[in-house]
Amino acid sequence: MTNRYDLWVELNKQAERIHAEGKRVAVVLEGRDGAGKSGTIRELTRYLPPYAHSVMRSFMPTKTMMKHWLSEWEKLLPREGEIKFFDRSWYSRALLQPVMGWCSNAQYNHFMQDVIQWEIDQDVTIIKIWLSVDETKQKTLLERRASDPLRYWKHSPNDAIAASKFDDLTIKKDAMFALDPLGWHIIDMTDKDEGRTQAIRETIEQLKGI
Numbered sequence: 304m305t306n307r308y309d310l311w312v313e314l315n316k317q318a319e320r321i322h323a324e325g326k327r328v329a330v331v332l333e334g335r336d337g338a339g340k341s342g343t344i345r346e347l348t349r350y351l352p353p354y355a356h357s358v359m360r361s362f363m364p365t366k367t368m369m370k371h372w373l374s375e376w377e378k379l380l381p382r383e384g385e386i387k388f389f390d391r392s393w394y395s396r397a398l399l400q401p402v403m404g405w406c407s408n409a410q411y412n413h414f415m416q417d418v419i420q421w422e423i424d425q426d427v428t429i430i431k432i433w434l435s436v437d438e439t440k441q442k443t444l445l446e447r448r449a450s451d452p453l454r455y456w457k458h459s460p461n462d463a464i465a466a467s468k469f470d471d472l473t474i475k476k477d478a479m480f481a482l483d484p485l486g487w488h489i490i491d492m493t494d495k496d497e498g499r500t501q502a503i504r505e506t507i508e509q510l511k512g513i
Contacts, residue, residue, distance in 0.1 A: 310503045311350045317510040322355040322384040326513060327427045329381055330506060331392040334434030335472060336465045337444035339495050343434060344388045346499045347506060355384065361391040369406065372396055372414060373421045380427050386510075393418065394431075397479040402471045403464065419482055430509045431483070432502060433476070434492045438469045 321328055330347070332340045340361075348356055359379060368375040373393060381387035396414040400406040422429055436444065445466055449458040465472070480487050488505050492498035 307346070307500055307503060310500065310507065313507050314347070314503060314510075315350060315352065317507060318351050318355040318386055321386055321510065321513065322352075325383040327381045327383055328386040328430065328510065328513065329392075329427050330386060330388045330430045330432065331394065332388065332390060332432050332434060332502075333392065333394050333398065334492070335436055335441050335469075336462050337441050337448060338434035338436045339492050339498065340390045340434060342495065343432075343490075343492075343499045343502050344390055347388060347503055351386070356386045356388065357381070359387060359389045359392075364395075369410075372410070373417060377421075377425065380425060394479060397482075398472060398475050399465065402468050402475055403461070415478070415482065428513050429486075430506060431487045432505065433480075433487050433489045434498065434502070435489050436492050438466075440493055441466055441469065 332343060334340055344358055348358060364375075376393040393414075396406055396411060397418070401408070401411040445458075445462045448454050448462070488509070490498050490502050490505065
């Protein structure tokens with residue numbers, strides 16, 4: 304593993320400052336299945352003080368949440384003095400949901416029209432990170448997940464479906480980026496160890512600007 308000691312020390316300093324100043328920060332990690340969102344969040348939060356951060360794990364939304372998407376996500380935003388890391392986020396509606404047919408075209412279009420203004424209206428700084436893998440790398444990662452005795456539980460039938468829709472997700476990803484061209488920070492996860500280090504470094508840089 305890359306030596307991240309100095310980065311973790313600096314990340315803790317920034318988290319303590321955010322906590323002391325009562326600021327609210329959401330760190331959103333999005334990416335294709337297998338890109339390493341959970342593992343990256345684990346490295347980002349490895350030494351963070353528990354009172355200064357929390358993690359929102361990926362979950363299956365309720366029917367109520369699907370109908371009232373952004374207003375329900377508003378309830379899950381960070382509290383004062385907290386950095387909250389999101390393993391997938393409200394941006395699922397821009398990505399997997401339309402590709403997999405889990406939301407309607409109208410729900411997708413409303414989200415795309417409303418999300419940036421909704422973010423502006425929140426008293427929250429949002430750091431958006433996209434973990435990038437190419438099609439070949441994703442296929443390798445998902446195949447490894449299915450046969451790994453330590454990670455088998457991450458595998459689901461949806462993995463193969465999502466992988467088969469690589470190009471469709473690319474179209475949705477590009478449309479999502481176009482909403483906020485300077486807001487997304489792209490991390491190359493071809494080498495996951497180096498990618499996680501870069502994600503920590505990028506998060507620190509963004510926190511310094513708050």
